[in-house]
Amino acid sequence: MKTRIKLLVLSLAMALFFGAGNAWAEIRIGLMCPLTGSWASEGQDMRDIVQLLAEEVNAAGGINGQQVRILVEDDGGDPRTAVSAANRLATRNVAAVIGTYGSSITEATQNIYDDYGIIQIANGATSIRLTQKGLKYFFRTSPRDDEQGRVAAETIAAMGYNKVAILHDSTSYARGLADETRGLLEQDNKEIVFFDALTPGERDYSTILSRLRNAGPEVVFFTGYFPEAGLLLRQKNEMNWDVPFIGGDATNNPDLVAIAGRAAAEGFYFLSPPVPQDLATPQAQNFLAAYNSKHGSNPGSIWAVLAGDGFLVLAEAMKATGSLDKDELAAYMHNELNIEGLTGNIAFDQHGDRVGELYRLYRVDGEGNFVMQD
Amino acid sequence: MEFFFEQLINGLAVGGIYALIALGYTMVYGVMRLINFAHGDLFTIGSYLGLTILTAYTVTAFLNPFFGILILIMMVMALVGIVGVILERVAYRPVRQADRLSAVVSALGASIFFSNMVMLIWGPRFRVYPDDILPRITLNILGLDVPLLRILVLVTSIVLMGILYFFVQKTRTGTAIRAVAIDHGAARLMGINVNRIISLVFLIGPALGGAAGVMVGLYYGQVNFTMGWSYGLKAFIAAVLGGIGNIPGAMLGGLLLGVIEAMGAAFISTAWKDGIAFMVLILILIFRPTGILGERVADKV
Numbered sequence: 001m002k003t004r005i006k007l008l009v010l011s012l013a014m015a016l017f018f019g020a021g022n023a024w025a026e027i028r029i030g031l032m033c034p035l036t037g038s039w040a041s042e043g044q045d046m047r048d049i050v051q052l053l054a055e056e057v058n059a060a061g062g063i064n065g066q067q068v069r070i071l072v073e074d075d076g077g078d079p080r081t082a083v084s085a086a087n088r089l090a091t092r093n094v095a096a097v098i099g100t101y102g103s104s105i106t107e108a109t110q111n112i113y114d115d116y117g118i119i120q121i122a123n124g125a126t127s128i129r130l131t132q133k134g135l136k137y138f139f140r141t142s143p144r145d146d147e148q149g150r151v152a153a154e155t156i157a158a159m160g161y162n163k164v165a166i167l168h169d170s171t172s173y174a175r176g177l178a179d180e181t182r183g184l185l186e187q188d189n190k191e192i193v194f195f196d197a198l199t200p201g202e203r204d205y206s207t208i209l210s211r212l213r214n215a216g217p218e219v220v221f222f223t224g225y226f227p228e229a230g231l232l233l234r235q236k237n238e239m240n241w242d243v244p245f246i247g248g249d250a251t252n253n254p255d256l257v258a259i260a261g262r263a264a265a266e267g268f269y270f271l272s273p274p275v276p277q278d279l280a281t282p283q284a285q286n287f288l289a290a291y292n293s294k295h296g297s298n299p300g301s302i303w304a305v306l307a308g309d310g311f312l313v314l315a316e317a318m319k320a321t322g323s324l325d326k327d328e329l330a331a332y333m334h335n336e337l338n339i340e341g342l343t344g345n346i347a348f349d350q351h352g353d354r355v356g357e358l359y360r361l362y363r364v365d366g367e368g369n370f371v372m373q374d
Numbered sequence: 375m376e377f378f379f380e381q382l383i384n385g386l387a388v389g390g391i392y393a394l395i396a397l398g399y400t401m402v403y404g405v406m407r408l409i410n411f412a413h414g415d416l417f418t419i420g421s422y423l424g425l426t427i428l429t430a431y432t433v434t435a436f437l438n439p440f441f442g443i444l445i446l447i448m449m450v451m452a453l454v455g456i457v458g459v460i461l462e463r464v465a466y467r468p469v470r471q472a473d474r475l476s477a478v479v480s481a482l483g484a485s486i487f488f489s490n491m492v493m494l495i496w497g498p499r500f501r502v503y504p505d506d507i508l509p510r511i512t513l514n515i516l517g518l519d520v521p522l523l524r525i526l527v528l529v530t531s532i533v534l535m536g537i538l539y540f541f542v543q544k545t546r547t548g549t550a551i552r553a554v555a556i557d558h559g560a561a562r563l564m565g566i567n568v569n570r571i572i573s574l575v576f577l578i579g580p581a582l583g584g585a586a587g588v589m590v591g592l593y594y595g596q597v598n599f600t601m602g603w604s605y606g607l608k609a610f611i612a613a614v615l616g617g618i619g620n621i622p623g624a625m626l627g628g629l630l631l632g633v634i635e636a637m638g639a640a641f642i643s644t645a646w647k648d649g650i651a652f653m654v655l656i657l658i659l660i661f662r663p664t665g666i667l668g669e670r671v672a673d674k675v
Contacts (some may be wrong), residue, residue, distance in 0.1 A: 040498050170645060197645040200602055203594040205640040206384045218645055227500055227596060234505075234595060238521040240512055259596045261505035278532075 005209050026067045027324065029054070029314060030089035030118075031110065032099030033307065034077035042101050045304030046123065047072050049097060049249050051246050052290060053311045058363025063318045075100050081107035090116040095324045098310040101303055103127030103173060110138055117326050119333075121310035124303035126173065126249075131351040137182060137330050139352035141309040141341070143273055143359065147172065148249060149180030151359040152273055155246065156181075157188055165194035167208070167219035167232075169224035178222040201226060205232050206239070213241050225250045229268075237264035246270065249359075252302055257368035268364045269373075276342050278360070278372040283312075283340045301345070309341040375583040378434040380518055382633060384435020387524045390531030394586040395609035396616070396624040397538060398579030404619035405475070405575045412461060412607020415488035420454045420498050420587025421597040425503055439508050443592065445586050447530070454584025462576035467569075468556040485602075492599040499597045501590045504513045527589050534582060535625050542621060542658045551575060555619070611655045617665025626667060 023265050031050050034043035054068045062068060077081035083102065087107035089097055097113055100106055101124030111195040113120040114135050121132065126148070131138065156164055164185055167177035175197070182192055191225040194215040198208050209232065212220060220243055222229055236245070237260075247270035257265045276284035277298055277304050287308065291299055299305055314329075321328045339349045347355045361373040395417055402410045427449055465484045468474040474571070511522040542548040553561040554571045563567050591597050608631065616627025631651060638650035658665060 009647055037498075103423050198646065199647050201600070203590055203596070203601070204384070204649075207381060207636045208644045210377060210380050210384070211640055211644065226597075231594060231596060238510060238512055238519075240519050255500055255502070258502040259500065261595070 006237065007296050010173060016060075019358075026069045027318065028071055028092065028094045029311070030092070030097035030099070031072045031093040031253050031307070032075050032085050032089060032097060033072065034105075035072070035074040037077035039077040039101055042124070042301050042303055043074070043077070045299055045301050046099070046101070046307040048295060049304050049308040050311050052253075052294060053287075053308050053315075055331050056290065057315055063315055064322055067313075068214050072075060075105055075109075077105060078101060079360065083112065085109075087110040090118055094118060094234060095318070096121065096314050096326075096329070098123060098307050098314070099167050100124065100150055101280045103130060106130060112136055113137065119314070119326055119329055121313060122312050123306040127176065131353050135352070137326060139310075139313070139333060139348055140344070141313065141346065142278075142303065143249075145176050146180050148271055148359055149177055149184060151357075151361075152177070152181045152221060152246065152248070153184035155186065155269075155361055156185065156190070156221065159219065161190070161219040163193050163216065163218045164191060165212050165213070165215055165220045167194070167222045167224070168197050169200040169228060170197040171224070173201070173250065174223040174225075174248070181221060181223070193350060194220075198224070198228060200228055202228075203231065204235075206235050209236055209239055209241070213239070213243070217243060219246060220245050221246045222251070223248045225254040226253040227259060230256045230265070233260035233264045233268055237261075239332065244269065249273070249302070252362070252370070254300060254368075254370075255307055257364060262366065262368045264290040265364045265368060266366045270362050270364075270370075271359050272362055273302055273306070273343050273358045274360045274372060275299075275370075276305060279342075279344060281344075284342050287342050305342050309343055309346060312341050313337065313346060329336060376517055377640070378531075379516075381636045383518065383524070385633035385636030386629060387632070388529050388622055389612075389629035390528045390634065391590060391605070391628075392584050392612045392632055393625045393628025394531050394534060394582050394589075395605055396612040396628045396636065397535065397621065398583045399610055399613040400616075400618055400621060401551075401575050401579045401626040403613070405551065405572060406466070406470075406477075408466065408477050409481065409610070410579070411478070412465070412484035412488055413580070414602035414604075414609070415485050415492070415585055416454055416458060416461075416543060416602070417493055417583040417587040417590075417605055418599060418602035419457060419488060419596070420450050420584025421591040421601065422492055422501070422586070422587075423453050424450045424588035424591050424597075425501055425597060426496075428503065428507070443508065447588050450584045450588050451581035454587070455581035458580025460574040461580070466576075467572075471506075481493050488666050489599055489602065496599065498599065500596050503595050503597070505595055522661070523593050527593050530585070530589060533587060538578065538582070539621060539625075545575070547571075608651060611651055614655060614665055615658050616666025619667065623665055623667035624654050627665065630666075 033046040034040060051070055052069050058067050071092055073085035075085045079338050082105045090112055098121050103125040106122045106125035107130060114137055116147055119137045124142055125140055126142050126145045128144055128146050161233040166178050166182055168174040196244050198205060229247050245268050249272040251270045252272040257325060317329045317332050319339055321332050325374055333348055334350055345356060362370045365371050383397055399415045402408055424446060427446060460482055465480045469480050510611055513520050513522055542551055550566045550571055554568055558568050610625040612631040613624050615631055616623030635647050635651055639647045
């Protein structure tokens with residue numbers, strides 16, 4: 001009996017020794033993303049992209065001579081699942097964490113990483129308040145809602161429209177963007193002829209379209225997600241109503257065209273950070289070539305590409321500081337980091353938000369392609 | 375005024391779909407005193423089966439598209455009907471003698487099972503019906519723009535409901551269904567095979583739900599695995615509104631709920647659409663628990 005216990009203790013000690021040894025022989029980076037649930041397709045893209053970039057770095061000799069290992073945890077697109085995913089990652093010796101999609105899901109995990117002193121780079125969380133909390137180790141490669149609202153208001157003004165209808169779907173993201181844009185447009189003396197929500201997940205939006213038409217707007221700004229946007233375009237086309245529609249960045253998904261049909265989708269405008277296909281930089285083009293040769297297609301979602309940007313930021317910061325120390329890394333990222341990423345130039349301000357103009361205007365052409373406007 | 379009539383047509387078209395699904399709830403309730411919570415998911419299965427048959431066998435490629443769609447709807451009705459019969463055998467028959475709670479729990483379990491099954495087979499993403507099967511013509515009737523498909527959806531619903539009504543009221547089997555609805559034991563004593571009648575009800579109800587699923591797919595294009603929940607809930611409200619267990623009641627309740635929703639969304643706020651539907655349910659339960667046509671107990675099915 002005693003020998004058994006001794007053996008057990010010995011083997012445990014050895015496991016701990018070698019386990020800890022392994023932990024420091026490589027750089028561990030966590031990735032928290034929705035691999036199941038409603039946003040599963042986004043999360044699977046994130047995993048593919050981050051792992052592709054990590055393989056490239058490893059093939060080139062790693063970071064500071066150490067190999068990188070990506071630890072993936074599924075957050076299910078749900079705040080509660082995300083909390084346990086964050087706890088698992090935080091206790092597994094990760095140097096930093098990338099993720100995740102959705103502001104409420106990210107918010108549920110922010111304090112966990114902050115308590116453990118782990119750098120977090122969100123890639124799909126756009127809510128303003130996430131970076132206003134004064135968390136020292138929180139960054140994001142995704143843009144902020146107020147920036148999108150500003151660009152939306154500027155775009156509508158530049159197109160010369162004066163009577164604007166705004167439609168949201170009552171989610172905190174869409175409502176926030178709608179409020180933001182309405183405020184800016186009203187300051188600019190534009191007339192808001194319609195402001196209301198639809199119920200997401202329905203199939204029939206003809207009633208709301210009739211009401212919109214009755215309000216007589218020159219342009220409709222829809223701040224919700226692509227499934228509803230696709231149906232709105234399709235049903236608007238059936239009503240023979242040809243008012244222009246502008247969407248927010250949550251409509252940037254190729255499925256939009258499939259749902260609306262090409263004829264109805266043509267002429268739809270939306271705002272989004274640029275996808276790598278539209279950037280001529282070598283970073284974007286090399287990444288696209290590598291992704292294409294591995295997966296046979298372009299990445300579907302901009303939010304997944306922003307996870308890749310999170311990885312590039314971490315790799316650069318670790319190389320430049322030659323350290324894994326969270327304070328050194330955070331200080332470097334706040335003050336000095338300035339790299340060319342997959343979605344353009346990346347630098348952070350003291351809150352951890354990206355600096356500079358990110359949003360571009362896209363238009364859907366007759367073939368169903370998303371064409372970036374100048 | 376034009377705006378009003380536009381909303382009326384919108385409401386009737388959605389209501390026709392609600393009515394078709396509500397028929398499944400009401401028939402099952404009439405015969406078994408059971409709310410079949412899995413009914414909304416049978417509707418989803420209908421949508422996906424329609425999409426699969428449409429894309430795999432291109433029934434419409436060598437036939438007149440309208441005739442092809444007719445065949446498609448009939449195929450899906452048959453398949454979903456079979457799923458319904460199996461559902462009854464597996465989930466409801468074993469607990470038929472137990473208390474009512476067991477059957478309700480079994481129904482909820484079946485609903486979760488079906489929606490996850492759809493997700494595993496067809497994936498979690500939105501799927502889209504090809505949009506070039508039927509010509510998308512918009513008619514101009516008395517100054518109103520009405521898509522032709524919208525009229526077809528409404529007409530198909532009404533024709534299916536009419537066939538069902540005559541089947542139940544005028545045929546021998548229909549009489550047997552009504553007899554079973556009134557009293558299982560007495561019907562058995564009159565030589566009616568009660569199990570067969572219940573299987574038949576579980577063939578017809580889900581088949582109508584499946585037809586509604588195909589029509590929603592054809593008209594709105596987009597389907598996903600959670601869509602059965604909201605449609606099922608609305609259809610359930612429609613069935614209660616008309617008087618659950620009553621076939622004309624389900625038809626009336628469905629059409630009425632569609633119109634009430636459209637009017638509420640048009641004249642109050644679109645964000646209140648679901649709220650209005652549930653308010654109708656609460657009001658009807660307070661002031662007329664049997665539903666609008668609920669008093670004719672002898673005709674329950």
